[in-house]
Amino acid sequence: MPTPPSQDNSVPTLEDVAKRASVSTATVSRCMNAPKMVSEKTRQKVMQAVRDLGYTPNFGARALAARRTGTFGAVIPTMDNAIFARGLQAFQHELGQAGITTLVASSSYNPETEEDQIRTLVARGAEALLLIGNDRTPAAHAFLRTQKIPFVNTWTIAERPDDFCVGFDNRRAMAMLCREVLALGHRRIGYITAQRTSNDRARARFFGVRDAMRAAGVDPATLRVEEVSYSIDEGRSAFVRLMDSSDPPTVVMCGNDVLAAGALLEARHRDLSVPEQVSVTGFDDIDISEIVFPALTTVHVPHKDMGVQAARVLRALCDGETPKIGGPLDTWVAWRHSLGPVARDGDR
C-alpha cells in the first residue's frame, strides 16, 4: 500500500517525487523532459508518484537550470478594447502549437511603461517579444539590442533598417480610404485621431489623410483635427466639437473604430442620420464595426495574419534562422454603410 501524499504545507518538489519513486532526481527530471531516455518501468513508477503528489515543476527553477523558458512575450498598448485581441489570439495560438507560452503585458500607450514591461517580461523569461509599432524609448531599444532579445514590430512597417516588422502601411491604407471619401465629394473633412505622440500608427494615418487631400488638390490645412485619447466617450465628445463648429464637416474620419463608434453614438443621439447628413469612417475593422449603427465603413487590417506571421518570425529568430519577411501586408476598405456621398447643401 503506497504512502499517502505528504501533507506538509509546501508544494512538492522534484526531490519529493524522486524519494517517493525511489529514484534519483535526475531520473524524475528525465521523465518529465525526455521520457524516452527512461525505461518504461521506471517511468510508470515516477509518473505515479507525480500524480500522487500532484507535482508541477517549478517554472523559475526549471528556467534557471535549463536556461530557456519556452516563453515569448507581447507588449500591447491596451487590453481595454478588442483592437489587439484578435491578433494576439492568433499569435498565442500559433506559439501554443509549438509548446511556447505567451506572456502579455500592456503599456497604456506610454513608452516608459512599455520599457518597463519589456524588462519585466524579459526578467520573467521571455525569449522573444512581439511589440506594437515603431515608437519606443531609446533605452528600450538599446536594452533589446544588447540583451539580444529577438523582437518584432507589428502593426507597422519598418522604420529602422534592422528591425523586423510584420504589419501594413498605415499611411497608404488611410490615404486609400480618404481617396474614396474625396471621390464621394466630401471636402469639409473632420478627423478624430488618437494621441499621435509616441504612436507612429496614429501619425501615419493622419499623414495618409493629408496625402490623399493634397493629391486631390484639397488643402490639407482645411482638415479639422481633434486629438483625443482612446475611448468611445472621447470619440463622442470630439464629434460634438467638430459638429458644433460654425461650418461642420460633411464627413468625420476617425483614426480607429473605437473613436468612430463614439462618433456614431453621438450622431444617433443628435438624430443626425448617417451617412445622409454626415458620414463617418473608422480604421481597424474590429468586431464592433459591424455592430454599430450604421455598420461602419472602415479599413480592414490583417489582424490574424500579423499574429501568425509575427510568431513565425520570432520562432525563426530564436532558432538562429533569418526569417522571411514578406513586406507589408494588405489592407482594404471594408465598405459598409456609414460612408456616403456628400449631402447636398440644405439637406441639413
Place this chain on the structure above:
Amino acid sequence: MPTPPSQDNSVPTLEDVAKRASVSTATVSRCMNAPKMVSEKTRQKVMQAVRDLGYTPNFGARALAARRTGTFGAVIPTMDNAIFARGLQAFQHELGQAGITTLVASSSYNPETEEDQIRTLVARGAEALLLIGNDRTPAAHAFLRTQKIPFVNTWTIAERPDDFCVGFDNRRAMAMLCREVLALGHRRIGYITAQRTSNDRARARFFGVRDAMRAAGVDPATLRVEEVSYSIDEGRSAFVRLMDSSDPPTVVMCGNDVLAAGALLEARHRDLSVPEQVSVTGFDDIDISEIVFPALTTVHVPHKDMGVQAARVLRALCDGETPKIGGPLDTWVAWRHSLGPVARDGDR
C-alpha cells in the same frame, strides 16, 4: 574612467553588478530589495553599476531564493471579447498599487484547460488566483486546496461553503429582468444561452428566466431555448432559428450581451424593428451594449467592484487574514431601447 559595459552575449547577473561595483552580491541584492540597509555611498555606486549594465534581476532566480513572487494569477474563460476585461483591469490596477503583478490566462470555457492554466500559473509563481465561476474540475479544486493557494471565485455566489466568492446572484438578476419582460406583456419568450455545461453562470441565468416565468404563472416549458457558443455569429444564427419557427417569440432574451448583439444584428438585416416587432435583451452591460442599435436593455453587472474586491480578498488571504466578504453585489436592469411592450397581434 569606468570600464565599459561587458559586451559578452549573456544578460548581466547580480554578480556582474557586484564585481563592477566592487561589493558582494549580498550588498547588491540589498540595494535592490532593502535600500535602507545600505549606506548612501555604496548604494550610489551599486546603482550606477546597475544602470551601466542595464541589469534586471532574473525573476525566476529571485522567486526561487526568496520563496515569494509578488505575482497573482487570473484564469478567465476568454479574452476574445470585453466581458472580463473591465473587471480584470480593475483587479490588475488594484494589485499594481500593492506592487503585485498579475498573470492572465484563458481557458476557452474548458474546465480541463482551466485546470492546466491554474497549474501553469502556480508553477509560474502565482501566489493567489482569481477564477471565474464555481464550476471546476475536482482535480483543480483539490490542487488548490492541497497546495493551499488562496483563490476567489468571481461572477458568482458561493456554492461550496469554504469558497470565497466575489460576485452577484446570476439567477436573481436574470429573474429580475425577466419579470420586467413579462410585465411588458411578453409570453412567447425565446432564450439564447451560452453552453451551460461547466458554466454555472449560464445555468443560473437560465434558471432565473424560468423562475420568473413560473412566478408569473407562465409555463417554463414554453420557453424556446437555443444553446450556442459564445460569439456574435452564433447569437445571430440562434436568432434566425428562433424567428423562423412557426410561432416566433415576441422577445428574445440572451444570456449575455455578445449573443444579444448578434440577435440585434440579424434583426436589422431582416428589417425587423426592435423593439416594435421583437424585443431583445442582454446580460453583462459591456461596452457594446450602448453602441448596438437599438441600445441594448441588459443587466448591469459590477465589473469593476468585482475586480477590486477580489484583489482585496486575495491580499487578505495571502496575509493570513480573514477577508470580509460582503455578500452578493448588486445588479440592476440597465434600461435602454431594445426592450418594449409586446407587439399587438397583426403588427407583424
Place this chain on the structure above:
DNA sequence: GTCATATCTGTAAGCGCTTACATTTTCTTT
C-alpha cells in the same frame, strides 16, 4: 584612548531544477 553599541558589508548555504559525466545494469555478440 577604550569599549560597548549600532551600522554596514561579506560569506556561504541553499531555493528546485537540469545536465555533463560517471557508474551501473542490461543486452548482444561471439
Place this chain on the structure above:
DNA sequence: AAAGAAAATGTAAGCGCTTACAGATATGAC
C-alpha cells in the same frame, strides 16, 4: 560464459538570487 556496446540511472555541479550569520567598520559615552 565472457567481453564489449548500449541503455538506464545516479552523482554532483551549478543556474541567479536571497538571507542568516559572522565579521568589519563607524559612532558615541566615558
